[in-house]
Amino acid sequence: EDKVVQSPLSLVVHEGDTVTLNCSYEVTNFRSLLWYKQEKKAPTFLFMLTSSGIEKKSGRLSSILDKKELFSILNITATQTGDSAIYLCAVEAVGGNTDKLIFGTGTRLQVFP
Amino acid sequence: DTEVTQTPKHLVMGMTNKKSLKCEQHMGHRAMYWYKQKAKKPPELMFVYSYEKLSINESVPSRFSPECPNSSLLNLHLHALQPEDSALYLCASSQEATSGNTGELFFGEGSRLTVL
Numbered sequence: 574e575d576k577v578v579q580s581p582l583s584l585v586v587h588e589g590d591t592v593t594l595n596c597s598y599e600v601t602n603f604r605s606l607l608w609y610k611q612e613k614k615a616p617t618f619l620f621m622l623t624s625s626g627i628e629k630k631s632g633r634l635s636s637i638l639d640k641k642e643l644f645s646i647l648n649i650t651a652t653q654t655g656d657s658a659i660y661l662c663a664v665e666a667v668g669g670n671t672d673k674l675i676f677g678t679g680t681r682l683q684v685f686p
Numbered sequence: 687d688t689e690v691t692q693t694p695k696h697l698v699m700g701m702t703n704k705k706s707l708k709c710e711q712h713m714g715h716r717a718m719y720w721y722k723q724k725a726k727k728p729p730e731l732m733f734v735y736s737y738e739k740l741s742i743n744e745s746v747p748s749r750f751s752p753e754c755p756n757s758s759l760l761n762l763h764l765h766a767l768q769p770e771d772s773a774l775y776l777c778a779s780s781q782e783a784t785s786g787n788t789g790e791l792f793f794g795e796g797s798r799l800t801v802l
Contacts, residue, residue: 615795661729676729
């Protein structure tokens with residue numbers, strides 16, 4: 574059975590700290606791995622990773638994929654209170670004519686001033 | 687316009703009611719999705735429409751009935767729901783649902799459903 578596991582489940586830090594969020598997966602017919610940020614309602618897209626070892630960066634956020642060890646990390650440097658959210662990892666699996674996303678349980682990040 | 691719009695934002699219904707959730711996008715996306723999200727859980731896929739045809743039904747009970755009238759609209763018809771169906775229902779769209787184009791989903795704000 575396909576699964577995506579995130580750790581830690583919850584993280585509490587102070588502003589300015591650096592955090593690393595983990596995502597491991599076991600998926601048949603892997604195509605890509607995605608990170609989303611979910612605040613109050615809709616998840617918003619952060620990164621899509623398809624190749625191992627290539628870091629994607631957006632401001633203070635960066636992510637990398639290891640397809641051999643089947644995991645990805647999301648780094649956030651110099652955290653701010655606005656980074657407080659649930660971070661969802663999802664893996665795109667090829668299935669028949671239609672691909673689908675399998676979401677992990679999420680990591681709840683709380684950043685305090 | 688890069689938005690996915692869902693209505694209503696909140697819905698309270700009894701177990702005998704019939705109601706519908708609506709979703710609209712004008713990005714020209716050809717794949718649309720319904721996800722169900724319970725509190726503190728990740729979104730769970732319910733249905734995928736690709737080019738207005740139902741391509742994935744994740745064994746969802748028949749009291750949930752999806753409909754895709756055209757490429758911009760997606761409905762979820764609700765009938766005889768149970769209290770455990772109370773959740774946030776998220777609509778999403780993507781360029782396509784095949785060949786690696788699924789990944790970047792654009793989510794709506796969700797419809798929070800409470801079944802009494």
